[in-house]
Amino acid sequence: MTAVDASSALLGRIERYYDAVPRGTARVEEYGSLTLFVREGPGWPYYARPALRPDAPPPNASDVRDVRARQRELGAPEAFEWVAETTPGMRAAVEAAGLRVSEHPLMARDASAPTPAPHPLVRVLDADDPFLAGALALPHVAFAHPGTAVGRAGAAELTAEITARAADGTVPEYQDRIRSGRTVLAAAVEDGVVVCSGMHLPVGDVTEVAGVGTLPAARRRGLGLAVTGALVTDAVAAGVSTVFLSAGDDDVARVYARLGFRPVGTALIASPAADER
DSSP: OOHHHHHHHHHHHHHHHHHHGGGGTEEEEEETTEEEEEEOSSSSOOOEEEOOOTTOOOOOHHHHHHHHHHHHHHTOOOOEEEETTTOTTHHHHHHHTTOEEEEEEEEEEOTTSOOOOOOTTEEEEOTTOTTHHHHHHHHHHHHTSOSSSOOSOOHHHHHHHHHHTTTSSHHHHHHHHHHHTSOEEEEEEETTEEEEEEEEOOBTTEEEEEEEEEOGGGOSSSHHHHHHHHHHHHHHHTTOOEEEEEOSSHHHHHHHGGGTEEEEEEEEEEEOOGGGO
């Protein structure tokens, strides 16, 4: 197999993964060239993406506008995600429909890379771990303070987030997902506080590392890399052959390269401009 064929096959596996992973917890609605995943139950909202149906037409602005209208009707974020190399016409369609596009390095781990060393603060959580609620709440705090700079938000903000989400059903949902093997969650815990967490979501022999976040007060200590390393180790031990992720930017991508991740494409995310939200 040539390098071009191998790259195409890898992106094909990632495309099929993106289409498959929401289907266990989402309702699927088809809009011509696009598939909209509507989450049913607690958890992060899903996205719309190019349809993988053999009879799907090329992406077009009309379908994007229809999906945006439906997302607004549902109260869901107007979010579209795809891989630039596999659906090159999608960008023009979403931009013609008035959306802003951001680019993120799409990276897959080299199977020959060494297994990451364990970190003393990091562990994979089981369904009954007492820090499960904190690990699930932490990304909401982390992503509310974007970037990698050390910030003030810490244990108090995490406690408030845990309390605010105590009755939303997220913990029972993820307990079920962990027990069934659909989600693996790892966290760094220090002095009784979750300071970093993330997950991987296996579907067959492919998994994505996602939702890795660090409390702003605990940043710049390598904890995100350590949590990612624990997730990689778990996936490899389970026999997963393709481990991939989307990095926030090129600087973050260089950090993930230390775990053997290499650029394989560009993940694109379309959403309304800030003044439209």
